[in-house]
Amino acid sequence: xxxxxxxxxxxxxxxxxxxxxxxxxxxxxxxxxxxxxxxxxxxxxxxxxxxxxxxxxxxxxxxxxxxxxxxxxxxxxxxxxxxxxxxxxxxxxxxxxxxxxxxxxxxxxxxxxxxxxxxxxxxxxxxxxxxxxxxxxxxxxxxxxxxxxxxxxxxxxxxxxxxxxxxxxxxxxxxxxxxxxxxxxxxxxxxxxxxxxxxxxxxxxxxxxxxxxxxxxxxxxxxxxxxxxxxxxxxxxxxx
Amino acid sequence: xxxxxxxxxxxxxxxxxxxxxxxxxxxxxxxxxxxxxxxxxxxxxxxxxxxxxxxxxxxxxxxxxxxxxxxxxxxxxxxxxxxxxxxxxxxxxxxxxxxxxxxxxxxxxxxxxxxxxxxxxxxxxxxxxxxxxxxxxxxxxxxxxxxxxxxxxxxxxxxxxxxxxxxxxxxxxxxxxxxxxxxxxxxxxxxxxxxxxxxxxxxxxxxxxxxxxxxxxxxxxxxxxxxxxxxxxxxxxxxx
Numbered sequence: 001x002x003x004x005x006x007x008x009x010x011x012x013x014x015x016x017x018x019x020x021x022x023x024x025x026x027x028x029x030x031x032x033x034x035x036x037x038x039x040x041x042x043x044x045x046x047x048x049x050x051x052x053x054x055x056x057x058x059x060x061x062x063x064x065x066x067x068x069x070x071x072x073x074x075x076x077x078x079x080x081x082x083x084x085x086x087x088x089x090x091x092x093x094x095x096x097x098x099x100x101x102x103x104x105x106x107x108x109x110x111x112x113x114x115x116x117x118x119x120x121x122x123x124x125x126x127x128x129x130x131x132x133x134x135x136x137x138x139x140x141x142x143x144x145x146x147x148x149x150x151x152x153x154x155x156x157x158x159x160x161x162x163x164x165x166x167x168x169x170x171x172x173x174x175x176x177x178x179x180x181x182x183x184x185x186x187x188x189x190x191x192x193x194x195x196x197x198x199x200x201x202x203x204x205x206x207x208x209x210x211x212x213x214x215x216x217x218x219x220x221x222x223x224x225x226x227x228x229x230x231x232x233x234x235x236x237x238x239x240x
Numbered sequence: 241x242x243x244x245x246x247x248x249x250x251x252x253x254x255x256x257x258x259x260x261x262x263x264x265x266x267x268x269x270x271x272x273x274x275x276x277x278x279x280x281x282x283x284x285x286x287x288x289x290x291x292x293x294x295x296x297x298x299x300x301x302x303x304x305x306x307x308x309x310x311x312x313x314x315x316x317x318x319x320x321x322x323x324x325x326x327x328x329x330x331x332x333x334x335x336x337x338x339x340x341x342x343x344x345x346x347x348x349x350x351x352x353x354x355x356x357x358x359x360x361x362x363x364x365x366x367x368x369x370x371x372x373x374x375x376x377x378x379x380x381x382x383x384x385x386x387x388x389x390x391x392x393x394x395x396x397x398x399x400x401x402x403x404x405x406x407x408x409x410x411x412x413x414x415x416x417x418x419x420x421x422x423x424x425x426x427x428x429x430x431x432x433x434x435x436x437x438x439x440x441x442x443x444x445x446x447x448x449x450x451x452x453x454x455x456x457x458x459x460x461x462x463x464x465x466x467x468x469x470x471x472x473x474x475x476x477x478x479x480x
Contacts, residue, residue, distance in 0.1 A: 140290055141327035141386075145341035145393060146317030155344065159331045237331050237373040 022207035028198050035194025036215060042111045042190065043177045049116025050176065054123025057081070059153060061124070062131050067149075077124070084121035090182050092118055097186035107188040111180070119176045126168045130161035163234040170227040174220050181216070191215060241266045241301060241397065241428055242287060248295035249282050249452075256282045258452035259296070264397070264430060269423050271443035271460070272432045275475055279452040280432045284399050287430065288319045301396070317345065320390030324402040326382040328374035328389070334361070335370040338389045347393070360388035364418055380411030384418050391422065398422060400431040404438075436480055440464050448472045 002010075023029040057077045064074035084092065096114040097107065104110065134157050142152030162169075184193035195212030199205050242264040249257040256279045264270055272280045285291040287298065289305060289312045298306045305315045329337050338360065339353035348356065361367050364384040374382055383403055390398060403419065404412045416438050423429055423442050433439055439446055439460060446463040448456045448471075456469040464480075467473045 135325075135327070137323060137325050137327035138329060141321075141323065141329065142341075143313075144288055144290065144316055144319075144321035144323075145390070146313045146315075146345055147341055148313055151344060155340065156329050156331070163331070238375055 018204060018207045021202045021204065022198055022211065026201075028201065031189075031194045031197055032191070032211070032215075035189055035191040035212075038108060038183070038189055039177075039180055039191040041108060042115060042180045042183055042188070045112035046115035046119055046176055046180070047173060049113065050119030050123050050172075053117065053120030054127050055158075057120065057124035058127035058131060059158075061128055063149065063153075081121045081124060084118050089115070089118050089179055090185055093182065093186055107183070107186045111183045111186060111188050111190075115176060115180055115183075118179075119172065122172050122175075123169065126165050126172060127161065129168075130165035131157055133164050134160045163231075166227060166231050166234065170223065173223055173227075177219060177223065178216060241268075242430075243299040244283075244287075244296070245298075246296035247283070247286060247293050247298065249279070249286060249291055250294050256452050257286070257293070260449075260452075260454055261296075262447065262454060262457070264428065266428055267426055267444075269427075269429045269442055269444045270431070271439035271446045272430060272449060273434070273436065273439060273446060273463075273475075274449035274455075278449045280449050281401050283449065284401050284430060284432050287397075287399055288316050288321055290321075317341075317347075317393055318396045320393060320395035320398040322383070322386050322390055322398065322400045322403050324405050326374070326379070326386045326406070328377075328382050328386055330374055333371050333373055334366070334377070334385050337374070337385060338392045341389075342392055353392070356392055357388075360391060361385075363421075364388055378411060379407045380414045383407065383411075383415045387415075387418050387422065397428045397430065400429065400433070402432050402434065404433070404435055434479070436464070436476075448475070450475070 021028075023032070057080065060070060060073050060077050064070045093111065093114045097110050101110050101113075131153075138156050138160065139149075139152055142156045143149065147155070180190060181192035183190040184196065189197070191212055195208045198208040202208065244260055244262045247257050247260040248255065258279075260279075260283060272283065274280050282291055286293050287300075293306055296306070297304055300315060300318070303315075304310060305312070328334075329340065332340065335354065335357055338357035339348075339350065342348040342353045342356070343350050358367065358370065361370055364387070366381060366384060369377060369381065369385075374385075377385065387398075387403070400419065404415050407415060412435070416435065419429075419431070419438075420442055431439070431443070441460075443460050445457060446460050447454055448463065448467075448469065450469075450471045456463065456467065456472050463472070464476065467476055
């Protein structure tokens with residue numbers, strides 16, 4: 001018959017062993033660190049590319065709809081949205097790696113590009129909705145003062161649009177961060193892949209996978225917090 | 241100063257302006273009156289090209305602004321516009337609203353623009369609101385700021401599109417006072433308005449528009465005391 005004391009000792013031993021083989025043995029913590037670094041590089045790189053593409057595409061589509069100009073470019077943007085929202089990210093990633101950039105063997109760069117281009121399609125629709133939600137009177141007032149359509153968009157409409165869409169952009173950012181966990185498909189050693197790697201090495205699923213889940217969770221919590229601060233700052237013009 | 245020749249504007253199958261030929265002389269204060277949907281606002285919006293006329297020409301200081309090659313932005317810099325719904329830039333302070341266009345269009349340095357803006361704000365008694373955001377102002381205060389925002393560009397003409405229609409009754413007076421002051425300073429003005437008393441008092445000429453055509457125009461005394469057009473007689477009997 002085992003006593004409570006023995007049970008606790010056994011549990012502690014098990015935990016210590018699990019911890020040791022997951023993080024210490026063979027300096028496996030370094031695998032997690034490299035994974036985290038790669039995940040952050042891909043996510044941030046993709047956010048920058050995605051935001052840029054999204055903003056440009058959204059402005060082209062809004063401008064085209066309002067002025068009737070740039071029709072061909074508008075069609076091109078529509079096709080881009082259809083293709084990149086219409087196919088799974090994993091498939092896009094594989095196509096980028098094995099077909100489009102088959103001559104380059106740099107999984108991280110290709111992942112940054114693939115996730116960025118994919119995210120841009122979603123960001124474009126978010127930004128477009130945000131721009132359309134800004135009262136047309138703001139644009140008319142800007143134009144009536146002699147500001148060009150570009151200046152009016154950049155100085156007046158876009159800042160107000162961004163304020164409106166911040167929660168939706170936050171959603172996209174969080175989704176993007178978690179989506180990068182499939183980067184392992186193209187040989188990238190990202191955070192999820194590190195967990196999987198250590199799981200295989202240790203033949204133990206608990207610590208490796210739960211730890212990786214916890215790190216993703218903390219990253220998302222961090223993003224949520226930053227977004228909330230940004231929202232509060234941008235809301236200063238709403239105070240009555 | 242402004243010459244309008246055979247102006248036609250259609251929205252789809254709906255002809256809003258059916259051939260308007262008119263003239264605004266320097267220093268004139270033209271009040272445009274007429275029933276809702278008669279085309280008054282559209283006429284005003286054609287003057288600074290917020291609406292593109294379908295037929296006819298508009299000359300401003302001898303320049304044909306309806307010419308597709310004409311730079312609309314440079315025309316608008318010389319024409320101030322005040323909107324029914326104020327359209328102050330919601331993401332900027334009152335001061336920034338006023339200084340934005342002069343600074344961004346490199347007409348004034350930031351220092352000059354701020355000095356000019358503060359002088360304008362003191363003229364309308366809103367010096368203490370320089371750092372407030374539009375959301376913190378009353379409707380009357382917003383419209384007064386919108387007027388000085390347009391004045392900050394030192395326009396040759398001021399266009400007012402129903403400047404008091406969106407205001408609570410007790411705020412109409414303060415806005416009309418500002419417009420009155422602008423008129424007294426010699427500004428050429430075109431005002432679309434439903435304030436008949438104000439039109440009679442401030443306008444040097446009243447223009448009655450009905451069904452997209454100018455039905456009668458003349459000094460306020462003639463228009464209000466001895467209207468000849470039957471539609472004008474009917475309109476006045478309803479509104480006065």
